[in-house]
Amino acid sequence: MSHKHMIWCDKDTLNKDLTGKTYLVTGANSGVGLETTRQLINQGAHVVMACRRVDAAKEVAASFYYLKGSYDIIELDLANLWSVRKFVSLFLQKYQSLDGLMCNAGMVVMENRIQYTEDGFEKTFGVNFLGHFLLTELLLDTLKNTHGSRIGILSSVVHAGSSKQRYKVHLNDLNFINRKYNNFAAYGEAKVATVQYAMELAERLKEHNVTTASIHPGWARSNFGSGGNFFVRTLMTLAKPLTKSISNSNWESAQTSLHVLLSDDVPKHSGAYFSQHSVLYRDKECKKGGWPMESPNPNASDMKAAQKLVEKSYKLVGLK
Numbered sequence: 001m002s003h004k005h006m007i008w009c010d011k012d013t014l015n016k017d018l019t020g021k022t023y024l025v026t027g028a029n030s031g032v033g034l035e036t037t038r039q040l041i042n043q044g045a046h047v048v049m050a051c052r053r054v055d056a057a058k059e060v061a062a063s064f065y066y067l068k069g070s071y072d073i074i075e076l077d078l079a080n081l082w083s084v085r086k087f088v089s090l091f092l093q094k095y096q097s098l099d100g101l102m103c104n105a106g107m108v109v110m111e112n113r114i115q116y117t118e119d120g121f122e123k124t125f126g127v128n129f130l131g132h133f134l135l136t137e138l139l140l141d142t143l144k145n146t147h148g149s150r151i152g153i154l155s156s157v158v159h160a161g162s163s164k165q166r167y168k169v170h171l172n173d174l175n176f177i178n179r180k181y182n183n184f185a186a187y188g189e190a191k192v193a194t195v196q197y198a199m200e201l202a203e204r205l206k207e208h209n210v211t212t213a214s215i216h217p218g219w220a221r222s223n224f225g226s227g228g229n230f231f232v233r234t235l236m237t238l239a240k241p242l243t244k245s246i247s248n249s250n251w252e253s254a255q256t257s258l259h260v261l262l263s264d265d266v267p268k269h270s271g272a273y274f275s276q277h278s279v280l281y282r283d284k285e286c287k288k289g290g291w292p293m294e295s296p297n298p299n300a301s302d303m304k305a306a307q308k309l310v311e312k313s314y315k316l317v318g319l320k
């Protein structure tokens with residue numbers, strides 16, 4: 001049975017015929033990304049599945065054979081900026097339009113020990129934000145040239161923090177050189193960056209009819225956080241049945257992403273944060289979620305900070 005605060009896409013949205021439309025979903029082989037992909041194909045779309053593990057993508061895609069639309073799989077490792085560039089080059093050789101980009105892939109380091117991307121960035125920030133930043137920027141012209149296109153970026157309830165601790169992006173110390181590393185803080189900060197980026201992009205793209213949004217999908221019973229040592233893995237496995245009544249299936253967790261990509265209402269709120277219900281919000285009034293809702297973290301809606309983030313990110317990924 002669904003949670004009483006579950007927010008569902010309306011029937012019209014999930015019945016739209018998407019024949020002829022092209023979508024790109026990162027991390028399409030698992031969890032929220034997989035259910036988002038499955039529904040888009042079900043509605044007739046062509047979905048480019050951008051996945052780190054191509055074999056895993058092929059395996060899940062075998063179940064799409066009865067659906068109306070079609071798919072393609074292209075390798076993408078967001079922890080490697082060369083891989084992002086290679087992905088875009090292959091994508092642009094094949095496709096001239098892009099109706100929706102869902103920056104869905106994400107990870108958290110499960111042990112409290114810093115890890116790095118191929119390019120030397122703290123991995124959580126590198127994968128959740130920086131890889132998606134480069135991907136999005138390299139696809140912007142295609143998105144601008146596709147009428148009414150949309151960009152969704154997965155954030156998390158974690159970005160909100162609590163009234164005692166509101167995460168912010170430490171632009172001057174992204175690699176935790178002058179502060180103690182904390183894996184959950186790194187995740188919270190990376191997810192603040194995704195909310196800021198969606199907001200900044202909306203401002204930049206407002207003349208181009210491209211709608212952007214950041215998303216909290218709910219507490220998905222996906223593969224998220226399945227890494228870590230034996231103790232952490234055992235704890236996560238044991239916790240799953242206990243948290244069933246307050247968490248969401250992957251289908252439920254895909255609702256917010258599908259709403260952002262498909263609902264007629266979303267362009268009225270470009271740049272906003274859309275959240276499924278979540279018991280994990282520390283601020284009581286946020287637990288019901290909202291499409292859209294205001295983030296309780298003022299850093300997430302700080303446009304000046306967002307612009308600085310984007311300026312710095314251009315340099316970090318070698319675009320300026």
Ligand SMILES: NC(=O)c1ccc[n+]([C@@H]2O[C@H](COP(=O)([O-])OP(=O)(O)OC[C@H]3O[C@@H](n4cnc5c(N)ncnc54)[C@H](OP(=O)(O)O)[C@@H]3O)[C@@H](O)[C@H]2O)c1
Pocket residue numbers: 026027028029030031032033051052053056076077078079104105106107127154155156157216217218219220221222223224225
């Ligand atoms: N689960 C939750 O409760 C929850 C809550 C809030 C926000 N989110 C966000 O929702 C999004 C989807 O997560 P999920 O719950 O569906 O988790 P999931 O089942 O673990 O899926 C995550 C996807 O991201 C991919 N990924 C990880 N690192 C990557 C990399 N370096 N390059 C390319 N792809 C990479 C994974 O690929 P592999 O299969 O190869 O690892 C997988 O396809 C994430 O952004 C996550 O932060 C999840």
